[in-house]
Amino acid sequence: MAKKKTTAARRLSPAKIRADEARYMMRTYRRPPMVFTRGHGCRLYDSEGRAYLDFLAGIAVNAPGYAHPRMVRVIRREAGRATHVSNLFHNPFQAPLAHKLADWSGLDRVFFSNSGSEAVEGALKLARAYAHAKAAGSSVPPKTRILALENSFHGRTMGSLSITHTAKYREPFAPLIPGVEFVCFNDVADLEAKFDDTVCAIVIEPIQGEGGVFPVSDEFWERARALTTQYDAALIADEIQSGLGRTGRYFAYQKFKSLPDIVTVAKPLAGGLPLGAFIANEKFASALTPGMHGSTFGGGPLVCATALEFLAIVEEEDLLANVRARGAELRAGLEKLAARFDFIREVRGEGLILGIDLTVEGAPFVQEALRQGLLINCTHDHVLRLLPPFVIRKKDVAEFLKKFEVVLARVAKAAKKSSAAIPRAEIRRQPMALAATR
Numbered sequence: 001m002a003k004k005k006t007t008a009a010r011r012l013s014p015a016k017i018r019a020d021e022a023r024y025m026m027r028t029y030r031r032p033p034m035v036f037t038r039g040h041g042c043r044l045y046d047s048e049g050r051a052y053l054d055f056l057a058g059i060a061v062n063a064p065g066y067a068h069p070r071m072v073r074v075i076r077r078e079a080g081r082a083t084h085v086s087n088l089f090h091n092p093f094q095a096p097l098a099h100k101l102a103d104w105s106g107l108d109r110v111f112f113s114n115s116g117s118e119a120v121e122g123a124l125k126l127a128r129a130y131a132h133a134k135a136a137g138s139s140v141p142p143k144t145r146i147l148a149l150e151n152s153f154h155g156r157t158m159g160s161l162s163i164t165h166t167a168k169y170r171e172p173f174a175p176l177i178p179g180v181e182f183v184c185f186n187d188v189a190d191l192e193a194k195f196d197d198t199v200c201a202i203v204i205e206p207i208q209g210e211g212g213v214f215p216v217s218d219e220f221w222e223r224a225r226a227l228t229t230q231y232d233a234a235l236i237a238d239e240i241q242s243g244l245g246r247t248g249r250y251f252a253y254q255k256f257k258s259l260p261d262i263v264t265v266a267k268p269l270a271g272g273l274p275l276g277a278f279i280a281n282e283k284f285a286s287a288l289t290p291g292m293h294g295s296t297f298g299g300g301p302l303v304c305a306t307a308l309e310f311l312a313i314v315e316e317e318d319l320l321a322n323v324r325a326r327g328a329e330l331r332a333g334l335e336k337l338a339a340r341f342d343f344i345r346e347v348r349g350e351g352l353i354l355g356i357d358l359t360v361e362g363a364p365f366v367q368e369a370l371r372q373g374l375l376i377n378c379t380h381d382h383v384l385r386l387l388p389p390f391v392i393r394k395k396d397v398a399e400f401l402k403k404f405e406v407v408l409a410r411v412a413k414a415a416k417k418s419s420a421a422i423p424r425a426e427i428r429r430q431p432m433a434l435a436a437t438r
Contacts, residue, residue: 014047032370039066042389042396044375053400054375055388060209060241060353063268064313065389071271074309078302085301087294093304100311101279104250106259109285112277112299116240116266117155119276120203122293123262124159126280127201127234130287134232143200143233144179151185153210154203154238163203166211186220195227201234202227204260206252209241209387212380213348213355218256225258234284237263240276241353244268245314245390248324248351255350268390270307275299319390326392327351333401341408352392356384360415368407374400 012020014035021031034046042065044052057063064071085091098110113119128144135142148154148163155161161170162177170176183202184190195202202224208214228235237243237260242252244265253260261284266276276298314320331347331354338344338356346357358365362378369376379385388396 032367041065041067042392050373052370052373052375053396053403055386055400056375056377057387057389058267058272059377060246060267060387062272063245063319063390064271064310065391068271068313068391070309070313071306074305075273075302078305081301083300083302084297087296087299091299091301091304093301093308094299097299097304097308097311100308101265101277104244104311105263105279106254107261107263107279108282110277110279111288111293111295112275112304113266113295114274114297115155115276116264117157117160117276118295118298119240119264119266119278120154120160120163120238121157123203123234123236123264123278123280124163124201125293126262126278126284126287127236129292130234130284131200133287143198143231145199146180147183147191147194147199147202148180149185149204149208149216150182151208151211151214152182152203152205152238153208154205155240185214186217188220188223191220191223191227195231197231199231199233201236201262203236203238205238205242206256207242207247207349207353209353209385210379212357212383213353213385215348215350221253221256222258225256225260228261234261236260239263240266241387244311245320245323246351246353246387248320248327250320252350268310270303271310273303273306275303275307314390317391322392323351323390326388326394326397327354329394329397330354330386330388330400333397337401337405337408341412343412344408349386352386352388352390354386355379356386358382358384364411364415365407368411369404372403372407374403374407 017035018033036044037047038045039054042054044054044066094112101110102108111122113122124146127146131143146163148165150165152163152165154163158173159177161173162180164170165182181194183194204216204221204224206216225235237251237253239251239253243263244250245268249255251263253263262278262280264276264278269275269277327350334347334354334356338347343359344356345359347354348357349355360382362382362384365384366376366378377385
């Protein structure tokens with residue numbers, strides 16, 4: 001007698017999947033109708049077998065591409081050994097991974113979490129813990145103020161949301177954690193005006209990702225470093241989107257002269273499996289003692305082994321050089337397109353984190369790209385964001401640029417017919433604070 005298939009084993013139709021999602025899942029995402037079932041290299045395939053060239057990479061997560069044979073081999077191996085071991089005990093892969101991250105970052109100690117938001121939470125707790133430890137036994141109250149930047153995005157938990165600037169993310173959950181103030185982006189005078197001896201940390205994305213792919217200036221970073229040193233506060237680099245190779249460096253902050261005290265990482269760390277971390281220098285790391293912070297799932301053997309393999313792939317396959325080369329080709333091609341289409345205001349970013357700033361709404365371009373078999377997204381309402389896997393090839397860049405040119409032309413033609421495009425002057429009046437969309 002044939003065994004009856006379980007519900008989990010049955011292959012559901014795309015229509016049934018969409019119906020169940022509409023009925024049972026919370027309405028937190030707006031999704032196109034296709035259902036992706038597999039990937040290979042830089043391409044995703046839907047349930048109908050159609051291929052899409054992926055220049056989003058799971059929002060900067062799938063850096064080694066899909067089904068990389070080395071990643072698959074490690075995941076299969078460790079799934080057959082032990083997927084989870086409590087953090088009450090050692091496992092074989094946490095310490096080697098921490099060692100590698102310390103080497104890459106130039107910092108000293110690592111704590112593993114499940115996500116980027118949790119890494120940010122841990123970094124904020126570490127800065128506060130250090131301030132409390134410094135103030136212990138004195139009559140001076142501990143520093144508690146935290147500075148972040150306008151246009152920033154740091155996550156969805158209450159702490160990370162408290163240092164996220166965009167109103168639409170914050171307002172539904174107010175009141176948030178007190179003691180946070182926002183500094184005008186790249187405005188050194190505003191930074192100096194708001195920094196004093198009550199500040200325990202400033203959090204900076206070296207390249208704002210969700211906020212529209214805006215790089216922090218050398219002058220702003222170095223002044224923040226000087227002020228944190230002067231006031232014995234933490235300089236925290238949020239590298240969750242820009243770190244671990246995306247700029248063609250191990251970390252985006254490595255283009256600056258000075259190091260942060262704490263750095264947060266996540267997205268590509270385990271190549272698609274959930275793993276985050278915060279890394280700190282010895283001075284700040286020493287503020288955490290046993291029992292002060294923990295994570296049930298953070299740093300399990302399967303995810304840490306997979307992360308070690310990803311970092312080895314980056315080194316052994318010389319992916320940083322590939323990121324720099326393909327990023328330069330992609331940017332050069334986009335600059336040529338910008339010269340042809342006057343609604344492209346600017347192309348910015350570094351390596352394989354690039355933003356195409358438009359003077360018109362970006363959503364129609366994302367929709368047309370999908371029709372052309374390209375995966376991109378729009379952030380900040382009018383910035384098309386490109387985050388392809390590190391393994392893209394020269395011919396992938398050429399294919400993208402060819403198809404993207406068609407996307408630009410078709411949307412421009414449709415907009416001209418319907419007069420639906422947002423006028424340039426109107427877009428320029430829109431404040432940044434209202435414009436970050438995923």
